[in-house]
Amino acid sequence: MTTLESLHHPGRLxxxxxxxxxxxxxxxxxLHGNAESHRVFDRLVPLLAPRMTLVGLDSRGHGRSPRGTGELRISRMADDVADVMAELDLAGVPILGFSDGGNIALDLAARHPGLAGPLIVVGANLDPSGLTPATKLMTDLEHVACRSASRFVPGLGWRVERLALMATDPAIDPAELQAVTQPVLVVVGERDVIRPEHTDLIVAALPDAELLRIPRVGHMIPIDAAPQLALAVQGLLRRADRSPGPVAGLHAAR
Incomplete structure (x- = not known):
C-alpha cells in the first residue's frame, strides 16, 4: 500500500x-479541470495545507499522468480516481473537484458508493447542455475544426480528445445523483460558463447539497477566488463533522 508520506514532492505514479x-x-x-494539472490548485496550498494533506491527482492524459489506451471519457477518469483512492486507502476522504474534476467527482460518487466522502464540486456540469450557449457554441466549433485539421496535423489529436470532454461529455443522468448521499457543496462563479439553471438542477438532484455562488467571479475559481474556496472547503468539512445544517459563514443558497 502506497502511503501519503511517499507522495510528497515530487510525487509519484x-x-x-x-x-x-x-x-x-x-x-x-x-481533481483538476480540462487541459490542466494539480497545479491549478497552487493558490489553495498556503490556505489549506497547514490544516490538511492535499492529495493532487493528474487526470489520465493530463499533467504527468500517462494517456493509456482506449477512449478518454469522464467515466473512465472517475474509475481511475477510484483505483488510486483504493490504492492509497482513502475511502471516505473528501474530494474537491474543479470543472471536469467536479464532473469526475460526481460520476465517481454516483457509481462508486461509499468511496468518496463529502464533495466540493466547483463549476461542474452533468452534460454539455450545462454550458452557457456561447461557451457551448465556441467549444463545438473548435472541436469540429480541430477534428478536421487533425487528419492533416496528427499532433492535434490530444486537443480533439480534450475538447470532446466538453463537447460530448460528461453524460450523468440527474437521477444517478440520488446515490450521492454525502454532503455536497456546489460552487459556481456569478459569471461562470455553467448555466445557472443547470447548477440549480445539480443541487436539486443531490439529496444533501448546498449552493455557493461567488459574486463577480467567472469559472476559474481556484485561481480567482482561492480564499473564498478555502473557506467553503473548511465550512463544508466542519458541517460534515457535526450534523446536517447550513454551511457556517458561507451565505449558501438553494
Whole structure:
C-alpha cells in the first residue's frame, strides 16, 4: 500500500495517475479541470495545507499522468480516481473537484458508493447542455475544426480528445445523483460558463447539497477566488463533522 508520506514532492505514479501530496492533517483529494494539472490548485496550498494533506491527482492524459489506451471519457477518469483512492486507502476522504474534476467527482460518487466522502464540486456540469450557449457554441466549433485539421496535423489529436470532454461529455443522468448521499457543496462563479439553471438542477438532484455562488467571479475559481474556496472547503468539512445544517459563514443558497 502506497502511503501519503511517499507522495510528497515530487510525487509519484500511483496506478494509472500521477499523485502528489502536500501539507499535514486529514487528507483532501484534489481533481483538476480540462487541459490542466494539480497545479491549478497552487493558490489553495498556503490556505489549506497547514490544516490538511492535499492529495493532487493528474487526470489520465493530463499533467504527468500517462494517456493509456482506449477512449478518454469522464467515466473512465472517475474509475481511475477510484483505483488510486483504493490504492492509497482513502475511502471516505473528501474530494474537491474543479470543472471536469467536479464532473469526475460526481460520476465517481454516483457509481462508486461509499468511496468518496463529502464533495466540493466547483463549476461542474452533468452534460454539455450545462454550458452557457456561447461557451457551448465556441467549444463545438473548435472541436469540429480541430477534428478536421487533425487528419492533416496528427499532433492535434490530444486537443480533439480534450475538447470532446466538453463537447460530448460528461453524460450523468440527474437521477444517478440520488446515490450521492454525502454532503455536497456546489460552487459556481456569478459569471461562470455553467448555466445557472443547470447548477440549480445539480443541487436539486443531490439529496444533501448546498449552493455557493461567488459574486463577480467567472469559472476559474481556484485561481480567482482561492480564499473564498478555502473557506467553503473548511465550512463544508466542519458541517460534515457535526450534523446536517447550513454551511457556517458561507451565505449558501438553494
Amino acid at each position: 500511483v496506478g494509472p495517475l500521477w499523485a502528489v501530496a502536500v501539507g499535514h492533517g486529514p487528507p483532501l483529494v484534489l
